[in-house]
Amino acid sequence: MLASLGARVISIDKAPLDPRIAAMPGVEMRRESAFGLDPRSAAVPAVDWLCSDVICYPARLLGLVQRWLATGKARRFVCSVKFQRETDFAVIDAFKAIPGSRLMHLSANKHELTWVKL
Numbered sequence: 001m002l003a004s005l006g007a008r009v010i011s012i013d014k015a016p017l018d019p020r021i022a023a024m025p026g027v028e029m030r031r032e033s034a035f036g037l038d039p040r041s042a043a044v045p046a047v048d049w050l051c052s053d054v055i056c057y058p059a060r061l062l063g064l065v066q067r068w069l070a071t072g073k074a075r076r077f078v079c080s081v082k083f084q085r086e087t088d089f090a091v092i093d094a095f096k097a098i099p100g101s102r103l104m105h106l107s108a109n110k111h112e113l114t115w116v117k118l
Helices: 056-070 089-096
Strands: 009-012 027-030 047-052 074-082 101-105 114-116
Touching: 047 056, 056 074, 056 089, 074 089, 089 101, 089 114
Parallel strands: 009 027, 047 074
Antiparallel strands: 074 114, 101 114
């Protein structure tokens, strides 16, 4: 967990965190949808890393990433792109086209890819 390495972590999820994780120093929990969060809002801080393992259609994740990229509020990204049925090659190409990023199939990925922008 990132918090155990000394990072300040803001968890965005409608579901509650495990109480042991929620009690860790540096962990803040916001019980809301990652898609409802507007990075243009002054209430949303800039982040060094945006890490996403949200279960959603790839096109929806791409939209979320594009909103954060447009604001410049996230310096780096690590996101799981999850495929439910057929592979969406147009979305894969859109992720690949984001400057300075890379899309990979890691050994633990089953029906998903990992997208990073450093």
